[in-house]
Amino acid sequence: MILVFGKTGQVASELARRAPEAVFLGRDQADLSNPAACAEAIRQHQPKAVINAAAYTAVDKAEEEEALATVINGDAPTAMARACAGLGIPFIHISTDYVFDGSGETPWQPSDPVAPLGAYGRSKLAGEQGILGTAAQATILRTSWVFSAHGNNFVKTMLRLAETRDALNVVDDQIGGPTPASGIAEACLTIAEKMMSGQGGGVYHYGGQPPASWACFARETFALAGKEVAVTGIPSSDYPTPAARPLNSRLNCESLTADFGISPPDWKAALAETVTELVS
Numbered sequence: 001m002i003l004v005f006g007k008t009g010q011v012a013s014e015l016a017r018r019a020p021e022a023v024f025l026g027r028d029q030a031d032l033s034n035p036a037a038c039a040e041a042i043r044q045h046q047p048k049a050v051i052n053a054a055a056y057t058a059v060d061k062a063e064e065e066e067a068l069a070t071v072i073n074g075d076a077p078t079a080m081a082r083a084c085a086g087l088g089i090p091f092i093h094i095s096t097d098y099v100f101d102g103s104g105e106t107p108w109q110p111s112d113p114v115a116p117l118g119a120y121g122r123s124k125l126a127g128e129q130g131i132l133g134t135a136a137q138a139t140i141l142r143t144s145w146v147f148s149a150h151g152n153n154f155v156k157t158m159l160r161l162a163e164t165r166d167a168l169n170v171v172d173d174q175i176g177g178p179t180p181a182s183g184i185a186e187a188c189l190t191i192a193e194k195m196m197s198g199q200g201g202g203v204y205h206y207g208g209q210p211p212a213s214w215a216c217f218a219r220e221t222f223a224l225a226g227k228e229v230a231v232t233g234i235p236s237s238d239y240p241t242p243a244a245r246p247l248n249s250r251l252n253c254e255s256l257t258a259d260f261g262i263s264p265p266d267w268k269a270a271l272a273e274t275v276t277e278l279v280s
Contacts, residue, residue, distance in 0.1 A: 078130025102246020172233025
């Protein structure tokens, strides 16, 4: 049995579609603001592997709540990893491109130096470092720009705005890989299966291809939905936010393909499926 932290989020919802036999813990059963309770839940369920698909994801709000974000994204995953180490079982944790500073244009390698720009990135990095500091057999999967038919995400926001707007300004100088939650879920399950068979873990990247800007992502969303919305690309400086966003969120996924046979997803094909699900 696989134990999943998370129940209603984007990746957890897709995991439930693919592994309904797994046990999913929502906030009412495992509150990540209580790391000790999360560790105890693992010991009580005695699973064969654990996937952490829960996190504090409010990037801007984290600037005001960094302590809470760090407990949820840092202390809780570390406690989970320590519990998994005690049981000798694999631990798969989802992290983010926000651990990088977004400089340059080269896709980030898992081994590249980390330098988060804000509180959210720092909290996620704390989780990575905490996990790697345990004796757990762990895989950290960094991803970016997650979208699906569930939860809150860019695609759903764009489609909602299209109901009342025929023109939008969208940031065009942040470049990354839109990544379907469905693909992340499949990757986590593949990694879990191979780790349960004895394969080691590490830090890996999984991001959609080809690289795109938010404006490009928006145009593709409207085209697939049949919405006539004119998108004007703007620089990040014209859309200030409490938390700085990395300009370069490209992720190099070669090591994940080499070690686990998992290829980066074609985000346009996945977006077509998501839009179809949302529009229908």
